[in-house]
Amino acid sequence: xxxxxxxxxxxxxxxxxxxxxxxxxxxxxxxxxxxxxxxxxxxxxxxxxxxxxxxxxxxxxxxxxxxxxxxxxxxxxxxxxxxxxxxxxxxxxxxxxxxxxxxxxxxxxxx
Amino acid sequence: xxxxxxxxxxxxxxxxxxxxxxxxxxxxxxxxxxxxxxxxxxxxxxxxxxxxxxxxxxxxxxxxxxxxxxxxxxxxxxxxxxxxxxxxxxxxxxxxxxxxxxxxxxxxxxxxxxx
Numbered sequence: 001x002x003x004x005x006x007x008x009x010x011x012x013x014x015x016x017x018x019x020x021x022x023x024x025x026x027x028x029x030x031x032x033x034x035x036x037x038x039x040x041x042x043x044x045x046x047x048x049x050x051x052x053x054x055x056x057x058x059x060x061x062x063x064x065x066x067x068x069x070x071x072x073x074x075x076x077x078x079x080x081x082x083x084x085x086x087x088x089x090x091x092x093x094x095x096x097x098x099x100x101x102x103x104x105x106x107x108x109x110x111x
Numbered sequence: 112x113x114x115x116x117x118x119x120x121x122x123x124x125x126x127x128x129x130x131x132x133x134x135x136x137x138x139x140x141x142x143x144x145x146x147x148x149x150x151x152x153x154x155x156x157x158x159x160x161x162x163x164x165x166x167x168x169x170x171x172x173x174x175x176x177x178x179x180x181x182x183x184x185x186x187x188x189x190x191x192x193x194x195x196x197x198x199x200x201x202x203x204x205x206x207x208x209x210x211x212x213x214x215x216x217x218x219x220x221x222x223x224x225x226x
């Protein structure tokens with residue numbers, strides 16, 4: 001099955017700096033890669049996604065890049081703010097209807 | 112509704128009890144998913160519905176787990192004879208389309224604690 005790995009597990013950044021989270025996946029058939037943000041006690045919130053026919057996608061301070069050959073994709077958050085502190089999950093589509101999630105990255109933005 | 116709604120938010124069950132967890136998806140969403148999230152882990156796929164049809168239940172961990180969506184909207188995840196290892200957050204998600212993978216929106220989850 002699909003195996004998704006995230007690193008680093010915890011990331012601390014100064015407010016205003018950039019944060020980068022990297023994920024790798026194993027199934028070359030995966031073609032959809034969403035990122036979710038999860039705050040304590042809440043469900044995962046979709047923040048950005050990318051499909052396999054695109055190399056990069058941006059939405060304001062958030063961007064995602066995909067390297068299909070190397071089977072890795074990354075989340076970039078610029079000008080980090082305290083409200084960006086959360087757990088971030090990457091996921092890869094698996095089969096026709098599943099998402100395989102990584103274990104999550106705790107991002108801490110230090111004011 | 113505005114988003115995916117799950118109830119109850121918290122459930123404490125004694126070992127051996129049956130529980131039922133409810134999911135109200137976003138109105139009009141065809142696809143509905145259940146995931147299980149253990150503490151400190153990412154969500155793990157349980158089952159998938161397209162309208163009222165359960166097309167994939169391969170992620171259900173045992174035959175004590177059962178899900179239904181009889182009218183193609185509200186779904187219920189039932190766990191019989193709960194065990195301590197069933198303690199987790201159960202997440203429901205829905206998406207608008209079928210076939211090609213598209214955005215899935217999650218509810219806030221039900222935290223199940225089996226004592």
